[in-house]
Amino acid sequence: MTVLLTNGTVFVDDDLRAQAAEFVQRAQEPGVRGLALVCDDAAPGELAPDLSALVLQVLAGLARGPVSVTALPDELTTTVAAELIGVSRPTLMKLVRDGILPSHQVGSHTRLRTADVLALRRERARERREAFEALLRFDEEFGAD
Structure with a gap:
């Protein structure tokens, strides 16, 4: 029911x-x-x-058990953004400081556009996949049988 x-x-x-x-x-x-x-x-x-x-x-x-489903908001806190990207909050703040991830201030709080965070997440996933595929090619070429 x-x-x-x-x-x-x-x-x-x-x-x-x-x-x-x-x-x-x-x-x-x-x-x-x-x-x-x-x-x-x-x-x-x-x-x-x-x-x-x-x-x-x-x-x-x-x-x-209980589950909650909601759409992502247009802007994210640094804590939520870090979790989505799969990094610590200090690492996320380094990405912001280095200009890799754009942000803006709301009062004293840093906010990030969801679209920017998801784009970085996709880019990091693509880089990991390419590195893994390169490692597989290396193993096929030079690996021990």
Whole structure:
């Protein structure tokens, strides 16, 4: 059973939480490619990988207990930005001081545009992926068999 409150909060019972846990477990089995949406009057449509990942993360969180989903605001605090990028807050402030990550002041507080933070996050992920691929190529060329 679900109950939707006027403020957008959705409450679910233990049975639905158990169904979520079972679904997440099945979705992690080998051979499962993604999620599909099936409507009564149309052919099934596969969800985009990012949307499938979101739905599975929400269901996995729901299976463990309460979960909250919200959109990112236009501006972030340094603590939230550091967590999104995967660095400590002092490292984030060094990125700001070095001009790698633009910021602005709101009173005495540093704020960062979400778009800038996400762009840096994507760039760092791309750099890590390229470094890993270079390491794999090196290992294939010079690694011991």
